[in-house]
Amino acid sequence: MTMPVQTDNASEAVPATVLCVDDEPNILASLRRLFRSQNYRVLIAESGAQGLAVLEKETVDLVISDMRMPEMDGARFLAQVCERWPHITRMLLTGYADIQSIQDAINSGQIYRYITKPWDDNEILLSVRHALERHALEAEKRRLEELTRQQNEELKELNSNLEAQVEERTRQWRAEHEATMAANEKLKRNYITTIKVFSSMMEQRIQNAPGHAREIAELVRLLCGELGLDARETQDVFVAALLHDIGKIGFSDELLATPYTLLQGESLHQYRKHPLRAEQLLMPLDDLRGTAAILRAQMERFDGNGFPDGRRGLEIPLGARILAPALDYYNLQQGHIVQRHLPQAEARALIVNASGKRYDPNVVAAFSTVVDGGANTVQAGVAVLSGELRPGMTLAADLVSREGLLLLPAEHVMEERMIQQVLDFETKSGARLSIRVHPPKPQA
Incomplete structure (x- = not known):
């Protein structure tokens, strides 16, 4: 599934661009095949210096860098990316369990996440998708905040006699403000969801x-x-x-x-x-x-x-x-x-x-x-079968597989496509999922 990115200067969505940096051509080839299968625009570089040269010419949403590279390792490379292009999301690819090196990379390059080699294709695709979703939300948030700032300046310049125009601009500002608040709320939900996904991944390792x-x-x-x-x-x-x-x-x-x-x-x-x-x-x-x-x-x-x-x-x-x-x-x-x-x-x-x-x-x-049950331990929402799901229903609790993996977070609004995926998952796994949704609001 392609992760579109909203640019600041155009309302038209374009495919996300991923830059992969690694001194091993076979690793780069594997990453390029994997990400191109998801319709991402993939750029490659065989060293940190080449990666910086690419970034000077190209607009990139996500950088994935290997840790161990000659001349300039992943930590130093990502630190320069952080300094020169702070809005680019950064991820680290490491093939050894060196906590100190990973910590150094986190501190200097402010990486979003690190991934160990050899990787699981599904896990790295999920990590990249979440990273790009977060990147897109932050870009949209910056755009809305800048738009709000510009509109505030315009409001100051309006003539006090143009009350109707002021009221119209105020309505526009409120709409943009609500959009910003909605984007912030979605970012918060994705923050918790990302932590839950990472927690599920840790459970398998631990x-x-x-x-x-x-x-x-x-x-x-x-x-x-x-x-x-x-x-x-x-x-x-x-x-x-x-x-x-x-x-x-x-x-x-x-x-x-x-x-x-x-x-x-x-x-x-x-x-x-x-x-x-x-x-x-x-x-x-x-x-x-x-x-x-x-x-x-x-x-x-x-x-x-x-x-x-x-x-x-x-x-x-x-x-x-x-x-x-x-x-x-x-x-x-x-x-x-x-x-x-x-x-x-x-x-x-x-x-x-x-x-x-x-x-x-x-x-x-x-x-x-x-x-002992003295506190309110009643489960949220009402239990439904997958066949009872309808578009517009909102999950009251996390939807998890029998193995404990997070499939959908609480408060996710169900769509026809996602309902079909839930039905397909139950059919393939042979297990019924525990699904809880918020009861419908009573009609006024």
């Missing part, structure tokens, strides 16, 4: 059960509501729950498969660094600073015996104090902490018994209320 992170995030959301957190604080903790394993991306399969209580020596030392790695990976992103602070403190204990900083009591960020029992509740059930899978009741009892030691007593009280 070997968690399908939907593990979303279950933790939903429990966290209910805890935040029970404790009276505002929307911004709740979002920080919700996103932290989705990304709680990001610091483990570089772990070996053996380390990932070993329960925490069995770790020792260098393995334990490496494991205890993952909260710091999580913070370092997210710190360059201003919107995730609060989430990064929560992830750094996710393994702290209320009695001060946690890590990495040994914080005690209320010194620990509230978001981390909320996240800790939610994480352990599910990890105990999945065998990530001890060598066996605990039943829900036993996992709940361990959380409650650790109140005041491992966990904040106030949070444990809220946890007991939520887990």
Whole structure:
């Protein structure tokens, strides 16, 4: 599916342009074939210097650069792209699990995402599509903001006697402002959706059960509501729950498969660094600073015996104090902490018994209320079968596959084409999806 891009100087949509930079011709050939199959306009360069030369002549929406290249590596190249063409979206292609190098590239080049080689075609296409959607929204936002600024200037110059013209221009301004607000709202929704997609991808690498992170995030959301957190604080903790394993991306399969209580020596030392790695990976992103602070403190204990900083009591960020029992509740059930899978009741009892030691007593009280069903845990919307979907219906909850992969985000408005894709997916997978939609508004 082609991702059209709206230019600032023309209302006509044109195919998105992707520049691929890699010193290996076979990699470039593979990327060109893959992206051309989606009708993207594909440019290639075999070095960072060639890539900069292309950018001086061509209008590019997305740059994908390899990390290891002679003369100018991917981090230095993307840093120059960021400085000279800040509106171009940047992605990093890396063939080795070097967290420090990836972090350097994130810091210097402010990359949107990194992709490991060898890649999965579907995953890289999905990443590129989301990147281009975000790029298009930001371009449209800039256009609308500039248009709003110009119209404000024009309004100042109008003669006070031309009241009718002023009113007409005011109506136009309001329409453009509403369009800007709608674009911002869509950008926010895509932001959360992108995080959910990335969380699903991490689950496959970390070997968690399908939907593990979303279950933790939903429990966290209910805890935040029970404790009276505002929307911004709740979002920080919700996103932290989705990304709680990001610091483990570089772990070996053996380390990932070993329960925490069995770790020792260098393995334990490496494991205890993952909260710091999580913070370092997210710190360059201003919107995730609060989430990064929560992830750094996710393994702290209320009695001060946690890590990495040994914080005690209320010194620990509230978001981390909320996240800790939610994480352990599910990890105990999945065998990530001890060598066996605990039943829900036993996992709940361990959380409650650790109140005041491992966990904040106030949070444990809220946890007991939520887990015991005292909080409002009613599922949003009404359940429907795929055959009952109609254009215009809005999803009340994320639509996920049996494997836990996000198919469509909550609040997505269904169209005829998407409904058919849902029906086709159920037919091919042989499994019925759990679909919840908002009930129709009553007629006035």
